[in-house]
Amino acid sequence: MSEILHINVGGVVYTTTRATLVNFPDSMIGSMFSGRMSTLRDENGHYFIDRDGHIFRYVLNFLRSSCLSLPNDFKDWELLETEADFYQVPELISAVNEVKYKRNNPEKTPVKKQTLIEMECKKESMRVMYFRIYGERCMMEMIESIKQIVSKPIGWYREGNCLHIHGDVEDRHKLIQDFSDAGFELKFTNISLSSISGVGVQGSTTATVEKWLFTRDRDYKEADQSSTTNSH
Numbered sequence: 151m152s153e154i155l156h157i158n159v160g161g162v163v164y165t166t167t168r169a170t171l172v173n174f175p176d177s178m179i180g181s182m183f184s185g186r187m188s189t190l191r192d193e194n195g196h197y198f199i200d201r202d203g204h205i206f207r208y209v210l211n212f213l214r215s216s217c218l219s220l221p222n223d224f225k226d227w228e229l230l231e232t233e234a235d236f237y238q239v240p241e242l243i244s245a246v247n248e249v250k251y252k253r254n255n256p257e258k259t260p261v262k263k264q265t266l267i268e269m270e271c272k273k274e275s276m277r278v279m280y281f282r283i284y285g286e287r288c289m290m291e292m293i294e295s296i297k298q299i300v301s302k303p304i305g306w307y308r309e310g311n312c313l314h315i316h317g318d319v320e321d322r323h324k325l326i327q328d329f330s331d332a333g334f335e336l337k338f339t340n341i342s343l344s345s346i347s348g349v350g351v352q353g354s355t356t357a358t359v360e361k362w363l364f365t366r367d368r369d370y371k372e373a374d375q376s377s378t379t380n381s382h
Contacts, residue, residue, distance in 0.1 A: 155183070156196040162203025163196060164210055173213050176284065176310045178238035205233050209242065218245040224253075235338075240266045240284065243363070247337075264365045265289050267334060271322055271360040279322060281315040289366075292332050295324045326362070334364035 152169035171183040181187045183197075190198040199206075208230060212218050224230075227250050234242045244266055267285035274280055283290060290296050290313060299306050299315055306315045315321070329336075340361045 156194075158192045158194075158196040158198045158203075159206040160199070160201055160203035162206065164206065166210060166214075170210070170213050173216075174239050174241065176312060177240075178236065179209075179213070180239075201236060202229060202233055205229050209233060209237055209239075212239070212242050212245065216241065218242065218249055220249060238268075238284075240268065244365075247365075263368045265334075265368055267329065267364045267366075269325065269329075269362040269364070271362070273319075273358040273360075277318045279317055279319060281313075281317060281321070281325070283313045283315065283325075284311055287311060293325070293328045294331075295321070295328045322360075329364045332366070334366045336362065337365050338363040 152167040155166060155168055155171070157164045157166065157171075168183055172180045174180050175184060178187075182189050182199075190200075192198045205226060208218065208220060227246070231243075231246055231250075234246050244264055247264075265286060267283065267289060269284075270282040272280045272282075283296070291300075296313070299317070299321075300308075300313070305317070306313065308314070326336075338361070342359050342361075343356045
């Protein structure tokens with residue numbers, strides 16, 4: 151039987167199992183409860199997450215069933231999108247986008263299933279950048295610059311569906327261009343500052359962190375091949 155946990159999310163206490171919380175092991179919340187990240191506890195010994203407590207019910211239910219269930223009068227889309235991004239569950243991010251689109255466009259054609267690729271870039275110096283790219287391995291291997299990078303013996307490593315790369319600013323431009331050439335569309339980007347410290351760093355300094363989210367219809371390749379065939 152899986153371990154039962156009590157979680158205090160912004161003052162709202164939930165009871166669930168560790169197996170549910172690590173159902174998506176490569177996500178942020180999966181890392182928090184698999185032991186890869188430290189997690190705070192409140193005065194009652196409950197795990198504590200300083201996020202919106204009421205919206206977490208939808209996140210938790212998705213972890214349980216892989217299905218996003220929202221009331222018909224749901225209005226807090228921006229908040230749910232923000233929380234889904236924080237917990238870094240790509241399947242939840244995709245589900246939020248799909249349900250939101252269907253609710254706002256009831257008479258239009260349903261959204262096709264999409265593939266997501268998330269890229270995080272941290273600028274460590276004037277030219278050196280560290281990349282974290284998350285997505286389905288078969289999809290990432292379609293990207294020409296990624297194929298070139300992983301063909302080399304050094305400068306990268308893979309952790310599950312996450313690819314870690316040490317490169318420079320030219321690599322960022324090449325990756326973005328190659329995502330576009332492969333049919334991916336930029337859906338979200340964010341730039342922030344993050345404190346960094348450690349070996350080789352004098353005291354504490356800040357680094358620029360960029361987040362990019364790219365999507366593509368799953369049948370893009372088939373549709374492209376079909377149009378090419380019909381043109382001949």
